[in-house]
Amino acid sequence: MIVADILLFIRVAETLSFKEAGKRLRLSSSQASKRIASLEKELGTRLVYRSPRSISLTSAGEAVLERYRRAYDLVEEAKLAVKDLNSRPAGRLRFSVPTCLGAVLLPKLYTDFLRVYPRVVLDAHMSEACVDIVAGGYDVVIRVAQKLCDSNLTARRMATSPLVLAAAPSYLAEHGTPAHAIELSSHRCLGLASSPRCTTWYFRTANGLLAVPVNLTAASDTNLVLVVAACAGLGFIYVPRTVVANELHQGKLQAVLPELCKGIDWGVYAVYSGRTPTRSAAAFIEFVRDLLPALESIDRWTPVSAAPLPEALRRPGHSVAHVH
Numbered sequence: 001m002i003v004a005d006i007l008l009f010i011r012v013a014e015t016l017s018f019k020e021a022g023k024r025l026r027l028s029s030s031q032a033s034k035r036i037a038s039l040e041k042e043l044g045t046r047l048v049y050r051s052p053r054s055i056s057l058t059s060a061g062e063a064v065l066e067r068y069r070r071a072y073d074l075v076e077e078a079k080l081a082v083k084d085l086n087s088r089p090a091g092r093l094r095f096s097v098p099t100c101l102g103a104v105l106l107p108k109l110y111t112d113f114l115r116v117y118p119r120v121v122l123d124a125h126m127s128e129a130c131v132d133i134v135a136g137g138y139d140v141v142i143r144v145a146q147k148l149c150d151s152n153l154t155a156r157r158m159a160t161s162p163l164v165l166a167a168a169p170s171y172l173a174e175h176g177t178p179a180h181a182i183e184l185s186s187h188r189c190l191g192l193a194s195s196p197r198c199t200t201w202y203f204r205t206a207n208g209l210l211a212v213p214v215n216l217t218a219a220s221d222t223n224l225v226l227v228v229a230a231c232a233g234l235g236f237i238y239v240p241r242t243v244v245a246n247e248l249h250q251g252k253l254q255a256v257l258p259e260l261c262k263g264i265d266w267g268v269y270a271v272y273s274g275r276t277p278t279r280s281a282a283a284f285i286e287f288v289r290d291l292l293p294a295l296e297s298i299d300r301w302t303p304v305s306a307a308p309l310p311e312a313l314r315r316p317g318h319s320v321a322h323v324h
Contacts, residue, residue, distance in 0.1 A: 005039050006068045013065045016055055089280040090119035097142040099224035100243040102126035103300040113287050120280050140272045140281040144240050158289040159268040161240035163261045166253040170233035181212045181260050188235030189214040190226045201238050203260035240266040245296035
């Protein structure tokens with residue numbers, strides 16, 4: 001049974017004419033009659049009485065008509081809802097971002113983005129983890145990576161971010177500034193949680209890549225924690241510049257050995273399932289892309305004064321955003 005047959009039966013019931021119903025749906029009278037007969041066979045009951053001059057509904061046909069009308073109305077409502085969603089951003093937008101980018105992005109989303117797209121409900125997840133986009137139900141995921149694994153997902157590269165080795169001025173004043181990357185093996189280093197705590201950082205020299213083994217004196221599963229620790233003078237971090245752009249700009253962190261970090265670039269990607277993102281995800285991607293060049297001027301630690309929400313979002317019980 002298909003929606004077209006349901007609509008045909010409704011039109012037959014309204015006009016009591018195969019000819020007129022078929023005309024409205026661009027079918028011949030005989031085609032309309034055959035499809036109704038096929039519908040009756042599928043349901044196992046007669047829906048219309050036929051005579052050479054007229055047709056009328058059976059009691060079963062009247063019962064079916066009432067339910068078919070409700071079903072057809074629901075289908076039409078669903079089509080309108082989908083059309084509305086596709087015409088402008090609306091509904092839940094579930095996304096995942098790395099912690100440092102999220103700390104900058106979320107306040108901007110709650111103010112600037114929702115001001116433009118008030119019908120979007122933000123459902124945010126912040127993590128360095130490579131989340132499962134399909135299983136997690138994410139509309140879009142922002143990833144900062146040197147290389148993405150091959151998959152059936154679509155990845156859009158929005159920006160390039162070189163690696164930067166950095167430490168707080170207070171740490172450098174106390175422990176000294178290394179003259180060469182190999183000296184990092186005797187310095188305090190901070191990195192994403194790994195096992196064992198000994199890891200390898202790679203730098204580019206005139207002779208190619210240089211592998212430097214370092215001992216992590218502190219580790220975390222989020223870069224945001226590492227940035228806080230580095231700013232507090234606890235050691236070196238080696239991360240994409242996107243992660244610490246503002247801290248470098250403010251002087252809370254200082255880049256060290258920049259000549260050895262040249263050419264080791266990571267990408268900032270928007271990843272989503274399917275060939276094209278949803279309308280809300282597309283608006284989100286453009287918002288993030290436009291924000292990336294301004295990261296160094298945005299202080300993630302400065303509270304943002306939220307603009308008044310649109311009236312529709314101030315109703316009791318209206319959910320504006322979820323953060324995980």
